[in-house]
Amino acid sequence: MLVDTVTISVKAGNGGNGSVHFRRNAQTARGGPDGGNGGNGGNVYFQGIDDILGLQEFRFKKSLTAENGIKGGRQNLFGRNGKDLVVKIPLGTLVTNTNTHEQFEITETNKKILVAKGGIGGRGNNEFKTATDQAPHYAEKGTVGEEKELHLELRIIADIGFIGLPNAGKSSLLQALTNATPKIGNYPFTTLEPNIGMMGNIALADIPGLIEGASKGKGLGTEFLRHTEKTKLLVHCIDCTNTQSIDSYTTIRKELGAYSPTMLEKPEIILLTKTDLIAPEEAEKKVKDMENVLQKKVFTVSILDDASLTTLHKTLEAFISS
Ligand SMILES: Nc1nc2c(ncn2[C@@H]2O[C@H](COP(=O)(O)OP(=O)(O)OP(=O)(O)O)[C@@H](O)[C@H]2O)c(=O)[nH]1
Ligand SMILES: [Mg+2]
Missing domain, CATH: 2.70.210.12 (GTP1/OBG domain)
Known part of the structure; x- marks a missing residue:
């Protein structure tokens, strides 16, 4: 909230x-x-x-x-x-x-x-x-x-929360999908306070990055996760150039669970971001590998690819209206 x-x-x-x-x-x-x-x-x-x-x-x-x-x-x-x-x-x-x-x-x-x-x-x-x-x-x-x-x-109770490591592209997505103008930077912890934006009548919240140990106060801590406690959906953003994407994913999940076990029961979408930075075949392989290990569907997006943004927009909208 x-x-x-x-x-x-x-x-x-x-x-x-x-x-x-x-x-x-x-x-x-x-x-x-x-x-x-x-x-x-x-x-x-x-x-x-x-x-x-x-x-x-x-x-x-x-x-x-x-x-x-x-x-x-x-x-x-x-x-x-x-x-x-x-x-x-x-x-x-x-x-x-x-x-x-x-x-x-x-x-x-x-x-x-x-x-x-x-x-x-x-x-x-x-x-x-x-x-x-x-x-x-x-x-x-x-x-x-x-x-x-x-x-x-x-x-304001956000409908959807963007979570992930610092620099994963959360704020960039908020900017691309809504009227919000959050600060964006090529360095960790650009976002210090949650931002909110409207995608139609759906409220999206972009929160600061989480890191290992955040629930024990590392980085910016996890206190701001309360803004996502009432969301209907979490979008877990993972930078596709991150070579440890599975590890990053489990790290963030661990911190979420340490903050509150109910956070782990929330519906989530796994989203590989910045896919313009790698070759399409590489992105495809990455998606397959992650889906195999995590046994969950993995979505992709790049803020430079309008079609991917439209697909994401529709996916989020469909989820909220279902
Ligand atoms: N090429 C490319 N760069 C991107 C994309 N999305 C974000 N970036 C860049 O990645 C960097 C980090 O983006 P942010 O949106 O600030 O990341 P964040 O997850 O909000 O970061 P924190 O607020 O620090 O947690 C910036 O330099 C962005 O320009 C993308 O789709 N493609
Ligand atoms: Mg940010």
Whole structure:
């Protein structure tokens, strides 16, 4: 389970001020008050959206503001109401007011939840006319729109997890199959924190590399495996240029089992990666040898071979929808 969190501030629009104005035209030199009312400020609403990556845009846009109401005009002209702001928030996001600690969860896509109420427009001087004061020289100010700091937390459960030794090409695959842009490097332990990406509506998680002894804290340890505990499928990535592929496979399985025996019961796909780096016949032989020893089907992929990526995409999709 990956946790995506962000703190944002929302500000509803202020109410527009009422206007102080008196009728003046060719016929009326000293007319009565005609200052109009200000418009209401726009409200801020949250609305659910089915996109687990939806919080990411708030990395750059942390403050959200609805439009202010327009101030009243002459000739009793009402100011326009400020436009409401409807913010799309991923389903399953827990929203906490950092000040009051009030909480609610986003559970529906067709309901707008009011999170900050717009200010009320002030009344123009026309509305303050009384029997004793026919020419009020004052109007109401619009009230200030609500402003809140909100903490948003989304717990993402990945459907599929990529595991394997460092440098096996896990992040490259995530990048090739999804919209994610993980860091990729020709050295071990490029990935320090799990990455997540969407392949259609399937969430893929790329986690740091595992090495022998990881369950005892070697390398980056195994703590991040908790992000794959709830996945429906593990994709075990093995670099095809690795001459010890069977050993690597059993090493990783040992570490998975040491982390939690249930990890070994999870369905898995064995995937030989980077097949463009060896001759096709060699890749074929490698697949056969591994299948013989492991008694499991072995898949192949290269990020430079679109057809292999399409096949992998379909295989993963079929698995999740079955
Ligand atoms: N030729 C070729 N190179 C690849 C392929 N996939 C990955 N690579 C390269 O292999 C290196 C490691 O790739 P990463 O995707 O960072 O590997 P990783 O498994 O995420 O590595 P860690 O995060 O360290 O565990 C990079 O230099 C990639 O460019 C492939 O299909 N073909
Ligand atoms: Mg990586």
